[in-house]
Amino acid sequence: MSRIYRRIALYLGIFFFVAFSFFPILWMALNSLKTAAGMLEHPLALIPIVQTPVTLAAYYTVLFDKQFIVMIMNSFIIGFSAAGLSLLIGTLTAYAMSRYHFRWRRDLAVWILSTRFFPAFATAIPLYFMFVNLGLLNNRFGLALVYAGMDLPFVVWNMKAFFDEVPFELDESALLDGCTRIGALFRVALPLAMAGLVATGIFCVIINWNEFAFGLILTSTAVAEPVTVGAGAMMGRRGIEWNGMLAGGVVAILPVVVFALIVQKYLVRGLTFGAVKGR
Amino acid sequence: MGVRKEMVMKMHRRRPLLDRFMVPICIIPTVALIVFLAAYPLAWSVYVVVRTWNPTSATLAAREGYFVGLSNFGYIVTDALFSKSFQNSLYFTIVVVAIEFWLGMLAALLLFEEVRLGRIWRTMCIMPMIVTPVVVGVVWRGLWSSQFGFMNFIATATGLFPDVWLARVEWAMNALILADVWEWYPFFFLIFLSGLYALPREPFEAAQIDGASSLSAFRYLTLPMLAPLIVLAIILRAVDAFRTFDLIYVGTAGGPGTVTMTLSMYSFQYSFMFWREGIALASAFLMMFATVVFTYPLVKLLRFE
Numbered sequence: 139m140s141r142i143y144r145r146i147a148l149y150l151g152i153f154f155f156v157a158f159s160f161f162p163i164l165w166m167a168l169n170s171l172k173t174a175a176g177m178l179e180h181p182l183a184l185i186p187i188v189q190t191p192v193t194l195a196a197y198y199t200v201l202f203d204k205q206f207i208v209m210i211m212n213s214f215i216i217g218f219s220a221a222g223l224s225l226l227i228g229t230l231t232a233y234a235m236s237r238y239h240f241r242w243r244r245d246l247a248v249w250i251l252s253t254r255f256f257p258a259f260a261t262a263i264p265l266y267f268m269f270v271n272l273g274l275l276n277n278r279f280g281l282a283l284v285y286a287g288m289d290l291p292f293v294v295w296n297m298k299a300f301f302d303e304v305p306f307e308l309d310e311s312a313l314l315d316g317c318t319r320i321g322a323l324f325r326v327a328l329p330l331a332m333a334g335l336v337a338t339g340i341f342c343v344i345i346n347w348n349e350f351a352f353g354l355i356l357t358s359t360a361v362a363e364p365v366t367v368g369a370g371a372m373m374g375r376r377g378i379e380w381n382g383m384l385a386g387g388v389v390a391i392l393p394v395v396v397f398a399l400i401v402q403k404y405l406v407r408g409l410t411f412g413a414v415k416g417r
Numbered sequence: 418m419g420v421r422k423e424m425v426m427k428m429h430r431r432r433p434l435l436d437r438f439m440v441p442i443c444i445i446p447t448v449a450l451i452v453f454l455a456a457y458p459l460a461w462s463v464y465v466v467v468r469t470w471n472p473t474s475a476t477l478a479a480r481e482g483y484f485v486g487l488s489n490f491g492y493i494v495t496d497a498l499f500s501k502s503f504q505n506s507l508y509f510t511i512v513v514v515a516i517e518f519w520l521g522m523l524a525a526l527l528l529f530e531e532v533r534l535g536r537i538w539r540t541m542c543i544m545p546m547i548v549t550p551v552v553v554g555v556v557w558r559g560l561w562s563s564q565f566g567f568m569n570f571i572a573t574a575t576g577l578f579p580d581v582w583l584a585r586v587e588w589a590m591n592a593l594i595l596a597d598v599w600e601w602y603p604f605f606f607l608i609f610l611s612g613l614y615a616l617p618r619e620p621f622e623a624a625q626i627d628g629a630s631s632l633s634a635f636r637y638l639t640l641p642m643l644a645p646l647i648v649l650a651i652i653l654r655a656v657d658a659f660r661t662f663d664l665i666y667v668g669t670a671g672g673p674g675t676v677t678m679t680l681s682m683y684s685f686q687y688s689f690m691f692w693r694e695g696i697a698l699a700s701a702f703l704m705m706f707a708t709v710v711f712t713y714p715l716v717k718l719l720r721f722e
Contacts, residue, residue, distance in 0.1 A: 148530055151523070152532060155523075155527065156538050156541050156542060159541055159599070162560060162599065165567055169559070169565070181566070226446075231443055231447040234443035238439070246444070252712075253451060255656050257681065259685060259697060259698075260698070261458045261459065263688045263694055263698055264459070264462050266689075267461075284454060286450065287453075287454035287455065290447060290450065295719070318436050319435075347549065348550060350549075350551050351662045351663065355689060366663075367551075370551045370666065370667050380559060380562070380564075380565065384559060391547070391548050394548075394549060395544070395547055395548075398543075402543070410608065410649060410650075410719075411719055413718065414649075
């Protein structure tokens with residue numbers, strides 16, 4: 139008998155957590171399908187079709203009138219090019235850290251990691267004035283550069299952990315067979331760490347997509363603004379329809395949710411800089 | 418293996434130029450980018466933080482200002498708004514980490530059990546952490562809206578708790594804490610869940626045979642064995658909670674009045690609204706100092722052999 143009660147308590151507990159986590163997202167998605175008037179008239183109609191008409195008008199408004207479609211493109215371009223640049227240079231560093239025991243190796247790793255813990259404004263303020271002088275303000279390339287730097291600690295630490303799992307003997311035999319060191323990296327170690335490379339890259343895209351503070355300070359119009367800044371700025375402007383706000387929210391999170399589902403297996407690893415292997 | 422590795426690497430000393438400089442080639446681009454994006458800006462900040470630097474002035478000389486020593490730090494330590502912001506940041510960090518820790522632990526213990534569709538429930542619980550922080554602010558503002566907010570509707574219909582939290586002086590901070598707890602308890606959940614899977618089964622079986630309750634098994638087996646992971650997770654989360662910006666900027670922007678001002682908001686207002694960079698940077702430096710002291714143990718916990 140007590141086993142049954144235990145089981146019931148277990149399911150109730152799980153139900154609480156699932157409902158708590160998922161309800162706000164569901165609420166946003168369902169309300170984005172109402173009209174502005176429908177939201178006010180039926181605040182509790184969770185399935186819109188019951189009391190208010192379902193419409194995609196809010197999506198049309200944010201995507202085209204509020205230029206979200208442009209900002210989503212910006213987010214994609216910035217997110218992927220930053221992740222790409224960061225993978226390119228970070229993977230090299232991670233490989234060197236995994237394979238060569240050079241001096242200051244540990245200090246360098248800690249130094250790279252420490253940038254992750256800076257308060258954003260300690261570097262955002264100087265970067266703003268540097269970018270004014272360099273003409274990189276409100277420029278996708280400029281923001282991508284900043285995001286690439288932001289991704290580096292993740293790339294270096296995670297890729298080092300992935301390279302550590304590739305046996306050194308394999309590099310060794312490649313070197314003995316006459317491969318150059320760069321060749322050993324690209325022909326042996328990297329293909330074997332490919333799953334890790336892809337996961338790290340997608341993880342970086344997620345981080346870049348969700349970033350806000352630097353985007354807010356370094357961009358100002360839809361020419362370069364990522365979608366987070368667009369959504370945040372829309373909040374501040376008067377006269378914004380709430381159903382549009384929520385539609386914007388759905389649109390802004392859709393890509394990251396998909397990315398996160400792809401790399402779910404590696405999330406723990408990514409979040410802990412490779413310290414926890416996960417399942 | 419170490420000796421053999423050295424031998425192979427030595428053999429390659431007489432290899433092509435590219436090979437001989439492999440380590441510098443691999444490291445210089447990363448170092449260059451970090452110098453450009455972090456080290457140089459920080460050096461610039463050190464220069465500005467001791468000056469009356471005002472970018473809105475018309476002439477270059479006025480912009481550069483003059484040397485004032487540590488008086489920007491003097492300004493913030495005597496500024497009531499700064500100490501308010503500092504207290505708020507500290508309070509926010511301690512409260513959210515404590516709640517998120519226990520919720521995450523509880524969720525991990527529950528979903529560690531074999532249940533039907535377990536994978537789907539786990540994924541659904543992780544979702545809030547994936548949602549863009551700005552959107553988290555938007556959603557929770559909507560949920561507390563006096564016109565159509567769900568939380569607000571429950572509050573006024575049942576009278577169980579007050580309504581319009583975000584606009585109330587005594588409740589705005591709790592509204593932010595609730596939103597942050599919602600967003601980040603999955604962080605602890607996810608890390609603890611994978612920690613639980615990695616634990617050995619034998620001690621628990623032995624405890625069960627000896628008749629230990631599940632509570633004491635948790636207290637004397639699970640907690641001690643997860644300890645390193647717990648410290649790691651708490652430090653990582655606390656650092657991020659301490660510098661939370663997006664959620665507060667969108668959720669309350671420090672208001673109503675100054676009741677939800679935090680150090681990040683303080684730095685933001687002084688730098689990009691009042692254009693007093695010296696003061697904003699002094700605040701950011703104090704924040705950084707607090708973070709460095711706090712993260713020092715982290716370096717030992719992260720694997721790096």
